Amino acid sequence: MITALRKNEKMAGPRCSSRLRLMAFIAVSFSLFTSGTSTAQVPLLMWSQDGLPQLASPAAGHITSKEQLTAYLASVFGSRPHTVLLFLQDKLSKDDFTVFGGVFGNKQDSAFQNLEAALQSSSSSVTLPALEWSDSSAVLTLLQEKLGVSPVLVDADTLSHLTLNTSASNLLLINLPYCTGLDKKSCKEVLHDNDEIIGKVLSTMKDKNVPYTAIYTGLLPSRVILDTSESSQAAGRSLLQTAAPTINPPITFNNESGTPCILLWAKNLNVSLSRTTETVDLAAQTPRLTGSVCNDSNSLLVLNYPNFTLSFAMSQRKYPVSGRNWFTLDRVELLNGGLNASFRSRHIYAPAEYSYHCQSVSNFRDPLLELSSISLNTSEWRLNFVDFQIQGFSLATGNFSYASDCAGFFTPGIWMGLLTSLLMLYIFVYGLHMIMQLNTMDRFDDPKGPSISVPQSE
Template structure:
């Protein structure tokens, strides 16, 4: 997911070691915010998250900008709010929108330089005018009531639901803490577009901030969402892991474990297997995957010391597919290998095209069986990283077909260039010329 445009403001504070609110530098920072939001749009995380904007009329403790893709936990937010509010009374404005995600800033925040088209003009102006601000592009979200409950705990006060009209007539006691809650809607139908709703919300934010300025009350404002406005992608499935004495011994992960018995493909990765019969020791590992559909996959691996390289290597010796008392075997030791402390990874492991698994079938009934493993990774030894794979040795060679084509073409062009330069350098200049003032050269026409 993206890191929204407001993140660059804290980046400038961390780089300069101080907080500044000069007009020209604020514009530069704000433009950098939009650029950063769009540039990191591709780093989307699968965990549910909402952005959080926080600024103050007085000042906030500095906070290092989170790395791209980092999700701020509730514990980290709690620790920062403790230092931000400290002791003494605080007046907090909580702009709580029904839904909010970083993509809202990307789509409607004028990140492409068209500032007049931004739906957050008042919000941008507040950030520019504030002495300091904090942005958490990806705040961990688990429940819609977490933020409000956290502020109630820190301020030890109940929230007061207000809008622009009631706030203008509200008497704020600055000698005690105040938590003013402003609910903001989000687009939910066809009556108004999301941009129109966000623009109206931005107008409410501007009006509330103007009222607080007229009241001459120091405050801290926060803008976040009750829940994400964008659907969360499903989490990546966990690898298949065989444990011995509570420690991982064999790990396997694949996006697809496709098998074909009669021409129709079946993806076994969508099923949860049993690992009964799996074993592993210092020299051999066997991973047995038994599926409810009746199919069984066996991955046999071994490792040994190779004197030439002076290191241990492991090989995937064979893969067996069993179905209805029939078994097909495939040899992998010739193509599937890696250093013993590494894992093996390959984007495509098949038994029929660019074959890494060579069929070794004696049964005529299994000659048509096929395997196709997509984004396949396996490790049977040296799992020193706990539940994580070790460094992957990929099946793609250093000199791929494309690299060879580029090298051969470049060498051919270089040879033509060198040959041409050699021919040019061999040209000789004539050492005699016809003198127009001297006698003419006579060339006999007959023998």
């Protein structure tokens, strides 16, 4: 890859600037290596001050598999300690470089100026235009295995105050956002801000005089290409035909006898730690359930993720008023970087033989979770479960029981309809009552006979 980069620089000619040559190579490589493929991919850029093993240039259309990346990382990170900077963007695809890289226009329009400068100034760099994407934690998990350390979540501001031990390996994780709308201008602004963060982090590492290896990739492809091979298509007409959505299984914890005793499912989980926001797909990552326990009266589910730990404490007891057992979610605890935040639940309960379901469980915006221990470091922490369902007792099978939903029967729409109907019914009854009170006259004025005289009293 490095040899190919030098050949492209020679072919560019003296009139083309080095910055433009570099981004042109990246964009052309991405467009050549990923054209005609139908598998979701993310690009990966790696550069180092210590030098990287040479990687043969892949053939056009080649997609780097997870096994190939694992073998290459094993050759990069040997037995000696390494400091790795992982710039993990929420979404990234090769189109982001071709559209926002300023390759065919003015180099000042590029949204990756600091990234280009870092690739130019490094002793060696490697570009993987099409890395096979399987799940959002693949690259982070591989780095953890090769380095043997857990990642430390940092940003450009906290890195300057962080002391790094160069005698041991360090894995520094810098999360970068991605645009959510379809406006190209907003996407370019977000990528430009991310590039400024990359430049600030690299400048801090230069001031600390710590050698490092940097990796820039994405959690998800920003443009996912669905696999529509002929083998997966059904024969015949497909007018108005839609594929059934894939439903991921819930997180299951089994007791000592191997029987499921706790089930948890959520579409996704948004975790906000001060200025850093991370979105985790609970189905895409498999957490370690170390520390989870369950019995007839109490259940504790502990989810150990690479960056944080979540625990759900539940209990059940019999309420004499209702004459039945109810279970409650007592608290939710979030542990990150030695800091602990405990959230107590509000109205999260259900009959012991039921499960609990709610479309949104959060500690803000109609909160069902309240921060019980408020401190300066955890006061801005936020949790938001989307399409949340949990059950910690009375699991006869591996499936959820009937769900007790947090949404009441009398929603605002139902109340508006009832009140409107009652108002219309009142008007109708009042009008009918007025009509029935009308009385006809017992005598009528006959023009042929004497007229009716009405005596007037003074």
